[in-house]
Amino acid sequence: MSLKNVRFIKSAVKPEDYPPADKPEVAIVGRSNVGKSSLINAIFKKSVAKVSSTPGKTRLINFFTFNDDIYFVDLPGYGFASVSQKERLNWQKMIENYLLNRENLKLIIMLVDTRYPPTNLDILMKQWLESFEKPYIVVGTKIDKLNQSEKAKAKKIIKDTLELDENVPILLVSSKEGTGIDNLISEIFNRVKE
16 A cells, blocks of 8 residues: 555644544544554554653644545543643543544544553443444554463453454554554555445
8 A cells, every 4th residue: 555645734622623524534542652643653654643651742633644535633542641630621522522523534443552451441432432323443552562362362351341342343453563554554444435
């Protein structure tokens, strides 16, 4: 798959700041430090999203284009970012507003860290997505830290903890090594074209 014109478009907070809803959109959600920015860079095969070792650095909704055909959207992480309760509520409102009202949103990629069982916040996010009938897939990150048997175990723990239906795929990836990225790209394109 050739990558042309892979680039950052803009950051936004309010709907009036979003780019035009003129292409299908894929949003990436997950808790702070799960590897959202690293995954975007691995998909794009270039460093377009800022990666930080400090959780909670993404504080805006960041829009990117992939081959000028699809928008990719990096949403602020939920969870243990060291910010005030007020700011956390503002983020939550900003994310919910985006997920509920963006009419060209075709797919949500929910990230979970394969090294740990999904958290209560991950469970709440999955329930929220299903309650609003949002199309989503689950991607387990950081599999380079696991051996073969741990990967199979992690996939089962994710499926059982989140109580996922058979029709919700769980893809395992390593942004660092590139493992599983091509499969994820194929899954994204197949679902966005539906």
